[in-house]
Amino acid sequence: MLYSLLEKSTKNRPDTIALWSNDFSCTYFELNEKVKILSAGLLKQGLQKGDRIASYLHSSPEAIQLYFACFKIGVSVVVINPFFREFEINLLVETAQPKLFIxxxxxxxxxxxxxxxxxxxxxxxxxxxxxxxxxxxxLLPFLDLLNTNYTIENIGTDVDVKGDQEAVIQLTSGSTGKSKCVQTNHNQKLFNVKAFESFNFDHNDKFLVISPMNTMGALDFHILPAIQYGATICFLSTNTTNDLYIKQVPPILYEQNITYLNCISSTLRNIIKEINNFTQGIYRKNMLRYVFVGGERFPDLYYENAKKCLGMYPRELYGMTETNGPCAITADNPPKCGRFKALNETIKFRITNENWEDMPHNTSGEITIYSKTIMTGYLNDEKTTQQVIKDGWLKSGDMGYLESNGTLNIVGRIKQMVICNGCNVNLIELEETLLECDDVHEVCATSVPYMEFEKPVVFVSIHSFSSKNIAEVEQYLFSYLKKKLADYKIPLYIRILDKLPKNTNGKIDRKMLKDRALEESIQD
Structure with a gap:
């Protein structure tokens, strides 16, 4: 199954560089030999098909070796992001019950x-x-699992892995709700790889992995597609500070002739800033063929700057952990934020109400997705699984509408819509309006109870924080919003912070700011 991707590329391109970082590289042949030894070593320790292993690693060769060794013998990988907090690690381990911990x-x-x-x-x-x-x-060294005396043959075990075999357990971010464990099988991951066929990747491509390897973004958007096409995976060590991490990107981008770049919106904005510093603001040709952005909306005002820096417009991808990768891509050229088309003909969209009934065209409702990549379900949570999956369709938790030509317009998360005195307030609209201000760096709008209804509140970080008079900036932002938005959309308050908190995926931690706003409202 998933191991066959590596097996095929090794057969076709044994001498192609599979993995590269500043202090490491290996060919497909070398990677596959490590994977075969490791898979035998795991079997030697008593692992059997259907068991689970927890992988809690920074980006490293061992992270990829472990993925494919587990795929080869039908063992699931419980993916633990190195930046997860204690409660997230606890949830994954207690729910998935892995037998080994790497x-x-x-x-x-x-x-x-x-x-x-x-x-x-x-x-x-x-x-x-x-x-x-x-x-x-x-407590044992990983090298114990890489004993060259271990082979599948001399252990006497060859594992037949089917498509419905569980492959990965991943955690949803829980940024707007309760974190859950997403269960995925080999077939669902393989269908995600097929979704990339329209991009014409080959062994000459170089994928730069920005996010930690132990994330959905790395596995589904980088590692599996790259291995499928025999391409090179270039990666950065995530065992470093965020500022130093992003500064590593421009030299690698140009010196290693990266052709594929994919990251979340806020990370791309920081990369563009570092590229301008690296090139001293002068356009320097790169080898990029694709730049994708996802995870967060990429507002229209950033597209032209991105094209000036990168030589092309980034293209938005839409997907979620539950869909095991992307299911939609920017519909327009030049791109317009929030407008998508299905990534291929096997993926379909509906807009439904809370009773799963279809809404008319151009009418907002919940985006509901059909795709062969949709998860098996939430591990040990059949009730929630049945609430979001019905007849192969997945309720996404996102609001949007369909045009008559099939174009999908994403409005925002359902929980980012606030009813204020009988009127709908879109928190995304509030955020994007504030982002148009030159001083504003990042924005998070949330809401608090106010009288008998909800009222939006906003947290903002600004450029050159120490040199600004905070009261004057807040007053300026209020004045700006009043010129752009209706009175009922104006927030109860704007809070200026030196920086906004981030979750483990690098996105703004909306839940943390929501909790802070609620705590402040109680104190008031």
């Missing part, structure tokens, strides 16, 4: 206090940067 020293130190609750579940913790045992019965 991590590294620094990350192991982060979760030491969580180890005791996990102990009855997990047999061993393997550290990729650990040379020998420390006397502990369950």
């Amino acid at each position: 991590t590294e020293r620094a990350l192991y130190e982060n979760i030491k206090k969580l180890i005791q609750p996990f102990s009855p579940i997990i047999n061993h913790y393997y550290l990729v940067d650990f040379a020998s045992t420390d006397g502990s019965n369950n």
